[in-house]
Amino acid sequence: MGVAADGPWEDFRAPFAFSTSVRRIETAFARIDRLAAEAARAAHLFDRLDERLLAKALRGELVPQDPADEPAAHLLARLRAARAGAPKPKRGRRLNGAA
Numbered sequence: 807m808g809v810a811a812d813g814p815w816e817d818f819r820a821p822f823a824f825s826t827s828v829r830r831i832e833t834a835f836a837r838i839d840r841l842a843a844e845a846a847r848a849a850h851l852f853d854r855l856d857e858r859l860l861a862k863a864l865r866g867e868l869v870p871q872d873p874a875d876e877p878a879a880h881l882l883a884r885l886r887a888a889r890a891g892a893p894k895p896k897r898g899r900r901l902n903g904a905a
Contacts, residue, residue, distance in 0.1 A: 862868050
């Protein structure tokens with residue numbers, strides 16, 4: 807059987823239910839604010855991840871280095887020498903109508 811809508815407790819039920827709802831809503835919004843701040847921080851860290859990953863790769867810190875590998879300075883010098891010794895490609899004139 808239901809509780810009567812009128813009586814001595816009627817004044818207490820509405821404020822209690824309202825304050826409980828308000829408290830739950832405020833708690834939910836506080837949690838949403840914390841999650842939003844955490845998501846913003848994660849997005850910022852994720853943006854920096856690419857930079858840091860590339861920097862580590864260029865320093866050779868991602869995988870163990872093989873001592874038998876040619877050092878990068880030697881490789882670059884060899885590539886420069888090969889490029890300097892190669893004939894330069896000739897640039898032709900583009901004709902009108904030719905794709």
